[in-house]
Amino acid sequence: MIAIHFEADSASYIRPDGSVDTQDLINRQYGGKIGIWRLLRILDRHEIKCTFFICGAAADRYIEAARAIAERKHDIAGHGYYHEALWRLTRDAEEEVFTKTLGTLERATGRRPLGSRSCAASPTTLHTAAKMGLAWDSSMWNDDYPYLLDLGGGRTLVEIPFTINNDINFMGGGITPPAYVQGRFRSAKYSLEAWKAEFDACLNDPSGKPKMMTFCVHDYLTGHASNSKSFDDFLQYAKDDDRxxxxxxxxMAERWRELCRNSTHSIDNFSISINASPA
Ligand SMILES: [Zn+2]
Ligand SMILES: [Zn+2]
Structure with missing residues (x-):
């Protein structure tokens, strides 16, 4: 599963004193102006549809890119308005972020997103996602496969967990400004190797069943020339394997819903009930 985080400068780093880190801001703008288009062209060439997790502010600031994503029939999902840390917010404020983000994406692309991801979820994020009518969420990091959540009150949500296996590899383990300042970048080749290693390990999992691989890149990181070449090469590597x-x-969410409905043996393995009611 290929995800592109289209964040551009919506998640710019704010220094502890409250000021904007302008170097970080400028670097991320590259993603909205140039990087996102390069990634779209690569996907066009491979004829691969992927999921774009889009920050509301990125769609507002780079609306032509948001429209181009929709025109190409890629999957569209929410990723906060300013990539908020939801755990810092009250439940009402969290709902406002969802409402604003989903509304912005719907206006920009003409389509209502079916799912969303937060990189910093709160204890109520899954309930909020279900309340907003989303079919799936991808904010958890806690499983190899999706699972169907029963959130009570007739609400269900397919959770598609993700992993740290993404283009943060380019940044030597962090995407915060110290990585830029200290020059902790690794070569694009390093990431390609890491992605291929994960891909091979997922296919040859010791359980005997292939593992789901969630793989994600960013407009402002992988959108650069040599990094995007690694992305390009990785897509070819994955495509060439007919398994x-x-x-x-x-x-995936739709498929998993069907699997859980029709299967009597796997549903216990993949379903989790959240018993604690949110405060
Ligand atoms: Zn991201
Ligand atoms: Zn994120």
């Missing part, structure tokens, strides 16, 4: 299903998140 692989390259799915969007919405396709």
């Amino acid at each position: 692989v299903w390259i799915a969007t998140y919405s396709e």
